[in-house]
Amino acid sequence: MSLLDALPTPRLGRGGYPNAVLISLSVVMLAAVWGLDTVSVAPNRIVQGESVHVQNAFGWPGALLVSLLVIALGSLAYQPSRIHYWAALGVVVLLLVLMPFGLMVASHFLIDPELPQARLGIGGGYWVVLFISLLGIVELRLRLGLKRLWPVFILSGVGLIWWLCAWLWLKDLALVQEFKARDHQFIQAIRQHIILVSTAVSVSVVMGTLLALLMRRFARLQKVAFALLNFLQTIPSLALFGLLLAPLAWLAANVPFLAKVGVSGIGNTPALIALVAYSLLPMVRNTYTALEEVSPDTLEAASAMGMHRIQRFWQVRLPLALPVLLEGVRITTVQAIGLTAVAALIGAGGLGTFIFQGLGQAAMDMVLLGALPILILALLVDAGLGALAEALRPGGVQ
Amino acid sequence: MKPDVKRVIRSTQATAMTAWLWPFLWGTLLAICIVGIPHAQGIFQWIEPDVRQVIYQRTPFYVLLERHVLVVGVAAVVTISLGVGAGIAVTRRKGQDFLPLVSQLASLGQTFPPVAVLALAVPVLGFGTLPIIVALMLYGLLPIVRNTLAGLQDVDKDIKTAARAVGLTPLQVLYQVELPLAAPVILAGIRTSVTINIATAALGATVGASNLGDPIIAGIINNNMAYVIQGALVIALLALTVDSVFDALQTRLRLRLSSS
Numbered sequence: 001m002s003l004l005d006a007l008p009t010p011r012l013g014r015g016g017y018p019n020a021v022l023i024s025l026s027v028v029m030l031a032a033v034w035g036l037d038t039v040s041v042a043p044n045r046i047v048q049g050e051s052v053h054v055q056n057a058f059g060w061p062g063a064l065l066v067s068l069l070v071i072a073l074g075s076l077a078y079q080p081s082r083i084h085y086w087a088a089l090g091v092v093v094l095l096l097v098l099m100p101f102g103l104m105v106a107s108h109f110l111i112d113p114e115l116p117q118a119r120l121g122i123g124g125g126y127w128v129v130l131f132i133s134l135l136g137i138v139e140l141r142l143r144l145g146l147k148r149l150w151p152v153f154i155l156s157g158v159g160l161i162w163w164l165c166a167w168l169w170l171k172d173l174a175l176v177q178e179f180k181a182r183d184h185q186f187i188q189a190i191r192q193h194i195i196l197v198s199t200a201v202s203v204s205v206v207m208g209t210l211l212a213l214l215m216r217r218f219a220r221l222q223k224v225a226f227a228l229l230n231f232l233q234t235i236p237s238l239a240l241f242g243l244l245l246a247p248l249a250w251l252a253a254n255v256p257f258l259a260k261v262g263v264s265g266i267g268n269t270p271a272l273i274a275l276v277a278y279s280l281l282p283m284v285r286n287t288y289t290a291l292e293e294v295s296p297d298t299l300e301a302a303s304a305m306g307m308h309r310i311q312r313f314w315q316v317r318l319p320l321a322l323p324v325l326l327e328g329v330r331i332t333t334v335q336a337i338g339l340t341a342v343a344a345l346i347g348a349g350g351l352g353t354f355i356f357q358g359l360g361q362a363a364m365d366m367v368l369l370g371a372l373p374i375l376i377l378a379l380l381v382d383a384g385l386g387a388l389a390e391a392l393r394p395g396g397v398q
Numbered sequence: 399m400k401p402d403v404k405r406v407i408r409s410t411q412a413t414a415m416t417a418w419l420w421p422f423l424w425g426t427l428l429a430i431c432i433v434g435i436p437h438a439q440g441i442f443q444w445i446e447p448d449v450r451q452v453i454y455q456r457t458p459f460y461v462l463l464e465r466h467v468l469v470v471g472v473a474a475v476v477t478i479s480l481g482v483g484a485g486i487a488v489t490r491r492k493g494q495d496f497l498p499l500v501s502q503l504a505s506l507g508q509t510f511p512p513v514a515v516l517a518l519a520v521p522v523l524g525f526g527t528l529p530i531i532v533a534l535m536l537y538g539l540l541p542i543v544r545n546t547l548a549g550l551q552d553v554d555k556d557i558k559t560a561a562r563a564v565g566l567t568p569l570q571v572l573y574q575v576e577l578p579l580a581a582p583v584i585l586a587g588i589r590t591s592v593t594i595n596i597a598t599a600a601l602g603a604t605v606g607a608s609n610l611g612d613p614i615i616a617g618i619i620n621n622n623m624a625y626v627i628q629g630a631l632v633i634a635l636l637a638l639t640v641d642s643v644f645d646a647l648q649t650r651l652r653l654r655l656s657s658s
Contacts, residue, residue: 142498234637236600239630246623338511355517364521371517
């Protein structure tokens with residue numbers, strides 16, 4: 001279970017105590033808006049950009065608008081009530097929606113149309129405000145007692161608006177330029193990444209569940225298997241990918257059948273094997289504890305009602321264990337999304353290619369083009385599977 | 399002293415002794431590897447018969463080990479003080495408001511893949527050791543915060559009330575009652591965090607932080623399996639040594655708690 005469900009959610013401030021969390025978030029946001037650089041302007045791809053502060057990027061009216069929104073957020077939190085929290089949520093969403101338009105204004109002010117290579121980078125202030133807005137949404141969700149699905153909906157809407165803006169108007173943005181230069185490659189890489197992750201996770205779900213079931217049957221296996229899986233985790237992912245290169249290359253060279261199936265030293269096969277090996281531990285551990293943790297009283301009640309073993313497993317044990325089991329799938333998938341990026345080093349493709357190519361060329365926008373989708377993918381999977389586990393919990397949402 | 403009390407003490411001492419056996423064994427093995435790898439030409443030649451140079455020689459292994467330990471250590475010290483500090487702060491009355499957000503933030507930290515964090519940290523912090531320390535900090539925060547919160551919240555309310563009633567100040571309650579009782583759980587969190595990070599730190603080699611990941615990267619690039627094995631072997635042994643040290647510490651803590 002995620003930690004949060006175990007924690008008491010604070011009640012809405014009845015006596016109207018100021019919400020210290022939102023107030024401090026808005027103070028930090030205000031400091032970031034005025035203290036850090038908002039955007040950066042670079043004449044081309046390799047040169048480090050020149051940072052620009054908020055009043056020059058948006059002009060004074062824009063800078064004041066942002067500050068007013070942030071101050072409104074803080075003052076709404078001063079006397080919390082349900083209406084005020086909803087209003088604060090509206091303010092945060094408005095702030096998020098306005099972000100790409102701010103970039104448009106900045107590119108209008110700062111980018112010289114005579115220079116075709118000139119590009120606008122997103123500065124530290126922008127990232128901090130974005131991150132703190134996300135924290136604000138999390139905090140407001142908890143205070144309002146909303147389901148996990150809500151932020152997913154809100155952020156998908158915001159993301160759609162960003163995507164449209166980037167597609168239609170933000171041609172000067174460095175990230176967009178970087179994408180336009182290799183859009184086919186990018187879509188190919190995302191597809192590759194998702195295929196690798198989903199294959200590895202499905203294989204490890206099947207294997208993990210089987211292993212957990214066997215462990216419940218044979219107690220001796222449990223110790224050996226956990227020791228082995230724990231040991232696997234101490235080998236760095238980088239090394240595991242590397243170590244598989246030679247044996248698989250040898251197999252591909254000496255067993256023609258395997259080579260025909262597609263086994264080779266570099267590429268997908270070693271990546272998949274390493275991904276599955278790493279995914280097994282969280283998967284097995286969660287499945288095992290999930291199945292073990294079902295209360296013996298419930299099981300006894302099921303037997304007393306006349307269920308036999310197989311019925312008891314499918315109708316009682318498994319449904320009750322499902323949320324914890326899904327938690328294992330969530331951890332495994334998020335971990336696999338990150339590890340697949342490393343797999344790019346052994347030629348497995350995926351979004352990691354952009355990261356390592358970009359690092360090699362010192363082109364940070366390209367690194368961003370690889371890293372951001374990985375981050376978004378991880379957050380999406382995390383939120384989606386978290387919401388699913390919440391919905392599946394017997395007895396509904398707490 | 400009664401004989402059975404004596405026996406209990408002796409068996410306690412025995413457990414304490416055997417607890418330190420594993421760290422000693424793994425540590426010795428690690429030392430043997432560090433010293434022995436440069437002389438094990440024959441073994442590695444057998445693995446990579448076609449390559450002329452099979453021993454990673456750009457930097458001596460003890461230097462790499464030292465850098466690796468330094469990176470993980472710095473990240474661990476910062477993470478532990480931040481994580482335990484935050485855990486203590488949000489379980490006090492004044493910081494209660496921040497409790498849900500901090501726990502969410504910590505679990506968010508583990509959702510961010512270390513590679514992505516590493517890549518995003520490079521433009522801000524430059525190439526080298528700093529980005530990997532940041533990535534490790536973010537990644538290692540969750541287990542520590544989670545366990546600190548769990549440990550402190552599990553302390554019996556009645557014990558705390560009793561401690562206040564005897565006249566301890568809130569600070570004394572924290573140091574003399576809550577933290578000692580929560581220590582085993584907090585230590586378990588630190589153990590998970592540090593062990594994961596020893597393996598993750600190898601990623602730093604991709605952004606120019608020189609550590610035990612170096613031989614691995616060099617091996618992948620040059621298609622030289624011997625390098626990869628050397629790097630992986632030393633990292634795995636380091637992780638096992640540190641893990642067993644934590645195991646011994648946990649045993650000792652448990653013994654002290656149960657004996658007092």
